[in-house]
Amino acid sequence: MAKVPRNFRLLEELEKGEKGLGAEACSYGLDNPEDLLMSDWNGTILGPPHSVHENRIYSVKMHCGDQYPDKPPTIQFVSMVNLPCVNQRNGMVDPAQLPCLANWKRENTMETILIELRRYMASSQCFALYRALLRETPHIQLPAEVREAWRPVADPLRHLVRRSFRRNRADTSPRLVYPALAAGYRMLALLRNAAQRDASSSPSSPSAHAAVLRFLASRQAERRRSLAAKEAHPPYSRNPPKPSSAPREGTLPLLRRIGPSEYETPHRPLPSSALSGTGRRRVPHVDMAGDFPFLRLTKPQPALLSRILTRKIRRRQRRFDAAKAMGEEGVADAELEDEWERSVRNLSENGGRWRAEWERTAREMQGRRGGTVPETGETTYREELWRNGVQYIHEQLTREREDQVARARALRDLVIRERELAEKEKAERKAERRRRWEEKMKAMGAEIPNETDERSQTSKATF
Template sequence: MPLFFQPARSSRHRIACLALYKVLLRTVSLVPLPSQADDPSLYIPPVKPTKPTQPPLQAIIRNAFRRNSHDVSPRLITSALKNGYKSLSLLSAAADPTSKEYSQILEFLRENKKRVVSLRERKEHLLDLLPNNKPIPGTVPVLVKVSKEDEPPRYIPNPARPSPRPIEQIPNGIRKPPRLDAAGTVPFLRMQKPQSRVIERIVRLKNKKRAENTISLTELHREDDERRIMAEWEDEWDGHLRALLPRGRAGGGGGYVNELDQVVRYLGEELNKEREDMIARAEAMLEIEKAEEEQMIKEDKERVEKGEMTEREVYEMRRSWRRRKKGQEAGRFYHEEERKRRGLPVSKRRYLEGVKRGRFREGDDRREVDDRREVEGDDRREVEGGVEFENRKR
C-alpha cells in the first residue's frame, strides 16, 4: 500500500534532519579527543591505505545519516530522530573531559573499532572462500595441449603426471581407475565419489555458458526475432535518410542486420571450436582411463599368480568396491546381470511395479544369494544363510 506521506518529499522533515545533522557535527568538534598518535585505539584505519584516517565521531554521524536516508516508516524515523537528540545531549555533556559522558564516548569508540575490524576480517575471509578461476597452487593439470593455434585441438596426458599411477602412490593398494563421464556436453574424468567441488563448479559454469550461447544463436536465427525485426527497420530508416542526402554525401556502414549476422557467425564458430576442443579432451581422457584399466587387470593377474588372492577374492573385491561407490543401501544389486540371475526384471521401475502387485517382495533385489537349487514345479526357491524365500515365475 503506498504511503500518503513520504518524508523525503517533505520540506519540513528535510529541514529538521539537516538541522540536526549540522548541530551534531558542530557539537562533535567540541569534544576533545586524543590524537591518533596518543591513543590509536580510537581511530579506525581506512580501507585503502591511500585515504586519510577520518575523525571517528564525524564518521559515525555521517554513516548513520547515510544509512537512514532511505527510511520511510514513521516508526523508524521517529526512533532515529530520538536517538539523534539523545546523542546531541551526550556530546554536549562530553565537552568536559572530566565528565562520565566523556569516558562513555571513549569506551564506545574502542568497542566500535573492534567491531569494525572484526567485520572487515570476516568479510575478507568470506571473499577468500568464494570460488574463483585461479589455478590451485601445487596441482598438476591432467592434460596438456600440444596443438598450435591454427591447428585442430589436440591434448595428451601430462607427462609430469604419470599414467598409470604407481601402485605405491595408492593408499590402500587397490587401483580404482577413473571413468570418463560427461555432464551435459562437458567431458571430465570421475576420479572419486563424491565428485570434487572444483570439478563440479567448472563443469556447471561451462554448461551454463554453452547453453546461453546456444539459446542466443537459436533466437538470432529466427526471422521473427524482435532484435532482427528492429534491425531491419533501422536499416530501412537509414536507407530513406541516405536517399534524401545530396549525391556523394551518403554515409557508409554495414547496417544493423549485417552486425546481427556477424554475431550469429561468431557464436556458431565459438560453439564449433568448443565442441572440437571437448572431443579432443575426451579422447585424451579416454587414453588415461584405458591405461589405468589395463594396469588394474595386470595387477589383479599378478596377485592371482603370486597366490596372494584367488580369482573369486579379486572378483569380490572389485564388486564390493563398485557397490560402495553406488552406496551401501541404494542400488546394490541393480545391475542387469545380477537381476537376470535373480529372476527379477531388469528395470527398477518394473521391479517396483511387481512389488505393488505382489509378484515380488520388497528387498528381494538386495539379498545376496550364493547357493541355488531347483525345485520342481512353477515356483523356484532360493536359499541364503538358511533363510528360504519364494519368487513366483513371471
C-alpha cells in the first residue's frame, strides 16, 4: 500500500486548517509561514461545556518531526492547564497518558490530537469523581450477611462504582454526562456521611448508613432477577448452548421421498383442529435461497433453516469450484502427462529415433484446442480425469438439481392444498357466522332477508 509523503500530508492538513474544514472547537496552523519543513504548528482548544474549562481558550504548540506521520508529534501547552497528562512545569503532554498518542496510527492527524485533548478535559473531572468514590468505599462498614450475599464480590460498593463508570464511559453528550456527574456527587456525599473512619467510631450519619444498605439491597434484588432471567432463558445466559442442526425431538419430516424424483408431504396440510393461535390457517409460500426451494412458514426465519441452507449452498459452490479447476487446469496437466507417457513409450520402442516424434508431439500440443475427450482404445490421464472428475461432479449437480425440482413441485402442491383448505375454512366460518346471526334474529322475532336480496341491495347502493 502506497504511503503519502510527509510534506504532502502536512500540506493537506494545512489546507484543511486554514479553510476551517475541521471541528469548530479547535483550530491549528503553521507557527512560521516561511518554514519550508512545516515542523512547528500552533493550535487552540475551546474548553468543553459543563466543566471547569468552560469558556476558556487554551493554546498549544505542536512539533512534527522528520518521521511524522509514522510517529506522533510532540505537544506542549502554552496556556496553564490542570490535566493529569500535562507536566505542570513545562506544559509537555505525556504521550503515555493520552490514548491517541500512546496508540498512535498513521491515519491520525493533529486535529485528532486536539479533539482528544478536549475530550480529556471533559473526562478529567470524571476521573476525579471516580477516584474519590473508590477512596470512600473502604470506610463503609457492611454487615456480614450483606457481604455473604454479594459473594464472590469482595467489596460490593467498589464493584458497583466500577461497573457504573464502565457502563457510561462511552457517553460524551452533555445531556447524559451532566446528570451522571450530579448523581455521582450525590452518592459521594452519601458515602462520606455514612463513612466509619476507624473500628471504634460510629458512622457520621446513621440514616446515611441505612440508605447505603438499602441501596445495596435494591441492587442485590436486581442482581437476583437478572441471574434468574438468564437461567430461564438459556440463549441470553453466560454459557448459552451451542446451536445444533440435528432434528429436534418430536418433529415430523415435511417431505418424504417415494421415488427417484418424487416427494410427498405426509403430515401436511394440518387439520383445522391442530392449528394453533387464532385457529385460522396461514397459507405458507415457497421461497428460494440460492436455487434451493424451501417452505416459509413463519418470520423471522429459524436459525436451523438458515444453517442448513448455508451448508447446502457452500457444498454446491465447492463442487462448482472443483469442476472449474479440473476443467481449466487439471485437464491441461493431464494432457501434458499423457504426452510425456507417449514420448517415453516411443523412445523405448524406437530407440534413438525420438527427435522427430518429439517435434511432432510438440506441434500437436501447440495446435490442440481442447474439447471433448476422444474415444481411444487406451485409458489416458485426461480421460480418467474427465470421466471420474468433471463428468462425475456434473452428474452430481444434475441429480441435485432434479431433486430440488422434485422438492419444489411437492412444496407447490402443498401450498395449493393449503390455499384450498384456507378458502374452504373461510367459507365455513362465514356460514357459521350467518347461522348464528340467523338464530339471533329469530330469537328477536325479526325478519331474515335472503342472501340474494342482500346482494341486490348492495349492488344498487354501489351504483
